[in-house]
Structure formats: structure tokens, C-alpha cells
Amino acid sequence: MTQPFQLPHFYMPYPARLNPNLDEARAHSSAWAREMGMLEGSGIWEQSDLDAHDYGLLCAYTHPDCDGPALSLITDWYVWVFFFDDHFLETFKRSQDRKGGKAYLDRLPLFMPLDLSTPVPEPQNPVEAGLADLWARTVPSMSQEWRRRFAVSTEHLLNESLWELSNINEGRIANPVEYIEMRRKVGGAPWSAGLVEYATAEVPVAVAESRPLRVLMETFSDAVHLRNDLFSYQREVEDEGELSNGVLVLETFFGCTTQEAAETVNDILTSRLHQFEHTAFTEVPALAVEKGLTPVDVAAVAAYAQGLQDWQSGGHEWHMRSSRYMNEGALSASRPFGVAGFGTSAADMRGLLADAGAERLRSYTHVPFQKVGPSRLPDFHMPFEVSLSPHLDGARQRLTPWMHSMGMLQEGVWDEDKLLAYDLPLCSAGLDPDATPEELDLSSQWLSWGTYGDDYYPMVFGQRRDLAAAKLCTERLSACMPLDGEDTLLPANGMECGLIDLWARTTAEMTPEQRRTFRATVEVMTESWVWELLNQIQNRIPDPVDYMEMRRATFGSDLTMSLCRMGHGPKVPPEVYRSGPVRSLENAAADYACLLNDVFSYQKEIEYEGEVHNGILVVQNFFGCDYPAALGVIHDLMTQRMQQFQHVAAHELPILYEDFKLSDEARGIMDGYVTELQNWMSGILKWHQDCRRYGAADLARRAHGFVPDQVPVVPLSWKAESLAL
Numbered sequence: 001m002t003q004p005f006q007l008p009h010f011y012m013p014y015p016a017r018l019n020p021n022l023d024e025a026r027a028h029s030s031a032w033a034r035e036m037g038m039l040e041g042s043g044i045w046e047q048s049d050l051d052a053h054d055y056g057l058l059c060a061y062t063h064p065d066c067d068g069p070a071l072s073l074i075t076d077w078y079v080w081v082f083f084f085d086d087h088f089l090e091t092f093k094r095s096q097d098r099k100g101g102k103a104y105l106d107r108l109p110l111f112m113p114l115d116l117s118t119p120v121p122e123p124q125n126p127v128e129a130g131l132a133d134l135w136a137r138t139v140p141s142m143s144q145e146w147r148r149r150f151a152v153s154t155e156h157l158l159n160e161s162l163w164e165l166s167n168i169n170e171g172r173i174a175n176p177v178e179y180i181e182m183r184r185k186v187g188g189a190p191w192s193a194g195l196v197e198y199a200t201a202e203v204p205v206a207v208a209e210s211r212p213l214r215v216l217m218e219t220f221s222d223a224v225h226l227r228n229d230l231f232s233y234q235r236e237v238e239d240e241g242e243l244s245n246g247v248l249v250l251e252t253f254f255g256c257t258t259q260e261a262a263e264t265v266n267d268i269l270t271s272r273l274h275q276f277e278h279t280a281f282t283e284v285p286a287l288a289v290e291k292g293l294t295p296v297d298v299a300a301v302a303a304y305a306q307g308l309q310d311w312q313s314g315g316h317e318w319h320m321r322s323s324r325y326m327n328e329g330a331l332s333a334s335r336p337f338g339v340a341g342f343g344t345s346a347a348d349m350r351g352l353l354a355d356a357g358a359e360r361l362r363s364y365t366h367v368p369f370q371k372v373g374p375s376r377l378p379d380f381h382m383p384f385e386v387s388l389s390p391h392l393d394g395a396r397q398r399l400t401p402w403m404h405s406m407g408m409l410q411e412g413v414w415d416e417d418k419l420l421a422y423d424l425p426l427c428s429a430g431l432d433p434d435a436t437p438e439e440l441d442l443s444s445q446w447l448s449w450g451t452y453g454d455d456y457y458p459m460v461f462g463q464r465r466d467l468a469a470a471k472l473c474t475e476r477l478s479a480c481m482p483l484d485g486e487d488t489l490l491p492a493n494g495m496e497c498g499l500i501d502l503w504a505r506t507t508a509e510m511t512p513e514q515r516r517t518f519r520a521t522v523e524v525m526t527e528s529w530v531w532e533l534l535n536q537i538q539n540r541i542p543d544p545v546d547y548m549e550m551r552r553a554t555f556g557s558d559l560t561m562s563l564c565r566m567g568h569g570p571k572v573p574p575e576v577y578r579s580g581p582v583r584s585l586e587n588a589a590a591d592y593a594c595l596l597n598d599v600f601s602y603q604k605e606i607e608y609e610g611e612v613h614n615g616i617l618v619v620q621n622f623f624g625c626d627y628p629a630a631l632g633v634i635h636d637l638m639t640q641r642m643q644q645f646q647h648v649a650a651h652e653l654p655i656l657y658e659d660f661k662l663s664d665e666a667r668g669i670m671d672g673y674v675t676e677l678q679n680w681m682s683g684i685l686k687w688h689q690d691c692r693r694y695g696a697a698d699l700a701r702r703a704h705g706f707v708p709d710q711v712p713v714v715p716l717s718w719k720a721e722s723l724a725l
Contacts, residue, residue: 004233004258006259007231010270011273014312018064021060025068025074026057029056029076030050034047036126038130043090054322055079058075058318059071061313061314061315062311065310070198073137074199081191083130087126092165096165096169098166105161109151111128111131111132112131114148142198145205145208153194157186157190163182168243172243174249175640175644177548177591183244183246189220190221192221192311196304196307200303200307201304202300203300204293206293206297207288210291212287213284216304216308219273219276223272223273226268229246230247231320232245233262247265253636253637267622271545271622273312274363274543283534364538368610370607373607373696380638384678384682386679386686388429389428389429389434392425395437396426399441402441407497407498413459422693423690424447424448426690427683428440428447430686431560452494453526454529456495457470457532462533473495476496477522478526484512532613541618541621547618551613551615555593557589557593564676565673571669581653585653589680592638593680595641599631600688601614604693642681
């Protein structure tokens with residue numbers, strides 16, 4: 001069969017290494033698969049299939065340093081996961097049996113108890129039998145925290161198969177951002193990262209949930225999945241009718257050829273590997289110092305990072321050899337200098353230098369403060385009508401005295417002119433048109449505080465490149481939000497004073513758990529401002545995927561959406577809000593609003609502020625295109641994210657309601673939440689159109705209004721006080 005495209009040149013700087021226990025793992029996994037019922041008689045595989053796929057080779061490449069028993073166990077896990085994938089395809093995807101597929105998936109978590117003394121059901125098929133056996137053999141040597149994380153990633157891997165099945169049923173191809181997010185779950189690389197911990201060292205609990213470790217896992221995952229998409233396109237798209245493939249997603253989004261889409265997928269893959277390296281060499285060492293990790297902990301993180309790196313190179317080598325994939329000519333094409341043998345796929349120095357040079361360095365060579373002219377505004381796709389609160393005028397009048405009383409108009413960052421021009425109550429009035437006067441005041445004050453903070457960090461800390469002071473400020477802001485009756489911090493500036501006041505009034509009636517959740521949404525935003533500052537100091541335009549995901553945080557999406565959910569009460573189980581469809585709904589809405597802001601603020605950020613955090617600039621840098629072309633890409637992505645929001649609301653939420661057997665009252669609350677998110681998006685568009693923060697005339701009028709010397713000096717008392725936190 002003719003290949004649909006020529007495989008691109010892959011960036012792979014690390015040579016693959018082969019575990020010497022390969023033959024032992026092959027023999028063990030073959031016997032184990034037969035014992036579990038996965039071979040003859042299963043209707044899925046014969047011995048010849050297992051031999052041709054050669055999962056022992058995959059695991060020997062991806063885990064080159066573990067001993068024989070560990071390699072055999074890991075190989076069994078991969079035999080199980082690939083068998084599950086093929087079993088689910090043949091049993092439920094081809095027949096498009098979602099109901100049967102859900103019943104099948106609902107049983108599998110029962111075979112992963114955190115406490116091994118918990119009884120498990122009698123297995124009814126090879127997938128259940130394999131999972132029960134593997135779980136019992138794996139978790140005794142791992143901590144409870146690892147068990148929890150690995151169980152969650154395994155459930156995601158299994159359950160998001162329903163997302164793929166639903167898209168097949170509807171003939172729907174995902175948009176690029178949706179695809180990257182969902183592929184992480186259904187593709188299983190986060191699950192693979194858990195097995196890397198098993199083979200190397202557990203990640204210390206103190207840093208397991210931190211941004212640097214999360215980014216290592218996510219960049220690893222994205223690169224693994226996108227690489228697999230390139231090799232498996234022919235099998236998945238042409239043979240299986242699969243719609244969940246990155247090449248197909250980009251073909252559809254850009255309307256380009258398959259070869260062009262494949263090259264773009266490879267460019268994204270390369271960018272994710274560059275992000276992995278950047279994080280490993282800059283953010284991870286700083287994290288170790290900040291958290292005071294012991295030498296043993298540091299060694300564990302280093303071993304884990306090395307393990308993820310080994311998986312990349314080993315997985316690539318296996319894809320070029322396995323009969324499961326399209327790889328004709330891949331081995332010879334990767335050895336242009338006649339170098340041959342295991343692990344030499346990284347020997348193409350020409351391609352390696354080209355990738356490492358032109359693509360990586362381009363992110364650091366942006367010239368700030370370029371004149372770009374007024375922001376160009378396309379015809380935004382907005383299917384929802386905006387409605388404004390009748391209490392808007394009163395909120396406008398009351399906001400200025402509050403900002404004065406908190407001290408945020410006396411610090412040289414904002415003055416009354418800016419506050420009135422920015423008109424944050426207008427945004428609140430659109431976000432929550434049914435708010436009481438008190439609720440509208442609180443919302444307006446939160447938006448003003450967050451927007452002020454977003455301006456404060458680059459002005460106060462960015463001008464001086466003072467990352468240490470920014471991190472100290474962020475720690476102090478967390479201390480302004482006590483959870484269980486701790487003493488309130490003595491505020492040192494207007495931002496701290498405002499947060500202390502807002503926190504006390506917003507959380508007065510919350511339970512401790514609700515306060516913890518709400519505080520996390522604020523911390524996600526404030527910590528993201530430090531991430532922006534670090535990129536600003538390095539003059540580094542972010543990787544596109546990292547940018548999209550961090551943009552939600554810098555925009556304060558979680559914070560403002562949590563304010564929307566505040567009155568919902570306990571009628572809706574927390575698991576519903578954590579479910580895939582609801583997160584998909586929220587992320588689609590957030591991305592629409594974030595990219596909308598990038599379109600309006602392009603001139604402000606690029607020409608007047610020297611920013612590197614703007615979606616249009618990120619696209620320009622990644623594709624090497626001009627402003628109008630990049631704007632077109634962003635506008636198309638906004639439109640598709642809006643269409644995804646509508647799709648989830650119309651098609652996925654009703655199924656979710658049935659899956660959770662929600663009461664009529666709970667369904668009504670969730671339908672109301674959809675309306676609130678519709679108001680959220682239409683209100684944000686209305687605010688951008690009517691406020692005076694982004695217009696060319698307003699920007700020109702304020703071009704010389706900021707004097708760096710007027711920026712407040714970071715109080716020296718912060719250092720002493722921080723030691724007592």
C-alpha cells in the first residue's frame with residue numbers, strides 16, 4: 001500500500017539505548033498474554049500479531065536501564081494497553097456502541113483499588129483479567145500518592161475512548177487545541193510517565209503537582225502522541241476510520257495537503273521537545289532550590305526526567321521498526337551518513353543542527369516595541385446576545401472609592417483616568433446581568449484587582465528584571481488568603497490590601513474545602529504572572545501549546561468561572577465539574593475569551609509594552625508568517641472553539657447528565673451554568689469593544705504617561721516578613 005505522505009525529518013538528539021533484558025521480556029509477555037486470554041480465541045490477536053508488534057522491543061528501548069523483572073512487568077502493561085485499544089476498537093468503535101462501551105469502561109476502575117485488601121470483581125474478559133493481575137503486581141512497591149496518580153491517568157486513558165467513539169459516531173474532527181488536550185488523556189502518555197517513575201524513581205510529593213513537573217509530563221506526552229500520529233496515520237485513518245489523529249486534525253483545520261499537515265505536526269512535536277528541554281534546564285533546577293529538595297529528591301527528579309527522555313528516543317526507534325505502523329524507508333532515511341545499528345536514529349547531524357538552530361533560536365530573537373499599527377479586528381463569531389446589569393452605573397460610581405481606599409490608585413501603576421477608561425464594571429455587568437448591586441460590586445472589584453495585578457507585575461518587576469521580588473510578592477499574596485483562621489498578613493501595598501478585603505468578603509460563607517478550591521484559582525493566576533515575567537526576562541516567545549494553556553491562567557479564567565459557580569450549591573456533584581465534557585466546555589470558552597483579548601490587545605502589547613505573550617505573535621513566530629496571516633489563524637481557532645462550546649453544550653452535556661443520573665434540579669443548574677458561560681463570553685466581547693484600554697487613540701495618549709521611577713519600590717520588610725510565613 002502506498003504511503004499517504006513521506007515521513008518528515010524528526011528532531012531526536014538523544015540516541016536510543018536497548019535494555020539487555022529484551023529476550024526475557026519478550027518471552028514473559030508472550031506467556032502472560034496467553035495466560036490472560038489475549039491471543040488465540042480472543043478474536044483480537046494471534047501469536048503472530050503480538051510477535052510482529054514487538055512490545056518487548058518497545059519497552060526495552062523506552063526503559064533501557066531497569067532490571068529484567070521490572071522490564072517484564074512494564075512490557076506486560078504495554079501489551080495490556082495495546083490489547084485494550086484494539087479490543088475496544090473491534091468491540092465498540094466499529095459497531096459505534098457507546099452504551100456498551102460505557103458499561104465496559106465503568107467496571108475497569110474496580111480492578112484498581114488503592115488499598116489492595118479491597119476485593120475486586122471476577123474478571124469477565126482479557127482486559128479485566130490483565131488489569132487485575134498487573135495492578136496487584138505493581139502497586140505494592142509504590143506509594144499511595146503514586147497509586148492515586150497512576151489510577152487517575154489509567155482511568156483517563158480508558159474513559160476518553162468514549163470521546164473518540166462519540167466523534168466517530170458524529171463524523172466530527174476535533175479542533176487543534178481540543179485534540180492536543182484530549183489526546184493526552186486517550187493517548188496514554190501520562191500513564192506511560194507513571195511507569196517511567198516505576199522504572200526509575202518516584203517524583204517527590206512536594207513537587208509532583210508543580211508546573212515544571214507537569215510541563216515535563218505534558219511535553220513528553222504531546223511529543224509521544226504526535227510522533228505516533230505520524231506513524232499511525234495510514235492504519236488509523238485509512239484502515240480503521242479513526243478521526244483522532246493529529247495529521248487529520250490539521251488537514252481539516254488548515255485545509256491543506258496531508259504532507260503539509262504532517263510537516264506541521266512534526267514542527268509542533270519539535271517545539272514540544274524544545275519546551276521539555278527548556279523546562280528541564282531552567283525551571284526544574286529553580287524549583288529544586290525553591291522547595292529545598294534533598295539530594296535524594298533531586299536525584300529522583302533527574303532520573304525521572306532522564307527516563308522521559310529515554311522514552312522519547314526509544315519510542316521513536318520502535319516506531320521505525322514495528323509492523324504496527326507506516327514506516328517504509330524510515331530507517332534508511334534517518335541514516336544519511338551511512339551510520340547504522342540500534343539507537344543511531346539521532347545521528348542525522350544536518351537535520352539536528354537545522355532544527356536546534358533555526359527553530360529554537362527564533363523564539364529568542366523577537367525585537368520588542370515594533371510599530372504594528374492599530375489592532376485589526378475581524379468579524380467575530382458570537383452567537384450569544386449580550387445583556388447588561390441594570391446596576392452598572394452604580395457599580396461604576398462605587399468602584400473608584402474602593403480602589404482609592406485599597407491604595408491601588410496611588411502607586412504609579414494606575415490612576416483614576418486609567419480606572420475609568422478600563423471600565424471593569426461594564427465587563428462585570430455583561431458577565432452577570434442578573435447580579436444584585438452587591439454581587440456586581442464584588443465582581444467589578446475582583447476584575448479590577450486582577451487586571452491591576454496583571455499590569456503591576458510587568459511594570460514593577462519586569463522593568464527591573466526582578467524575578468526574586470516577583471516570587472516573594474506571589475508568596476505574600478497567597479498569605480493574604482487564610483484558609484483556617486490564620487492571622488491575616490499586614491498588607492504592604494494596595495494589591496495585598498485589595499486581596500485581603502476581597503478574600504474576606506468572598507469566602508465568609510464558604511466551607512474550608514471551598515476556600516481551598518477558590519484560593520487555588522487565585523494562585524493559578526498569580527503564579528502564571530511569574531511565568532510571564534520569566535519569559536519576558538529571557539525575551540522568549542512561548543511554545544504554542546504552553547502558551548494556550550498558560551493563557552487561561554494569566555487571563556484569570558478559573559477565577560472568574562469559579563465566581564460563576566459560587567451559587568450553585570451542593571446539588572451538582574463535584575465529579576461533574578471535573579468531568580471531561582465540563583472541562584472541555586470551560587476550556588473552549590476560556591480560549592475564545594483569551595484569544596479575543598489577544599486580538600484587541602495586539603498593538604498595546606507588541607508596540608507599546610514590548611510583550612512576547614500574545615497569541616498572534618506566537619503564531620507569527622511558529623509559522624514564520626505576517627500579522628494578517630497569523631490573525632487569520634487565531635480568528636479561525638476562536639471560531640472553532642466557539643463551535644466546540646456549542647457542540648459540547650448541545651451533545652455531550654445531555655449524555656453526561658444521563659451518565660451521572662443527575663436530578664432535574666441539578667440539570668437545571670448545569671443548563672444555567674452554560675448560560676452563565678455564554679454571558680461570560682458575550683460580556684467579555686462587549687467590554688473589549690466599548691472600553692478604552694486597547695484603542696489606538698487611547699494608547700497614543702498614554703504612551704508617555706508611565707514613568708518607571710514612579711513605580712513603588714518593593715518594601716524591604718517583605719524579606720523579613722516572608723520568613724515568618
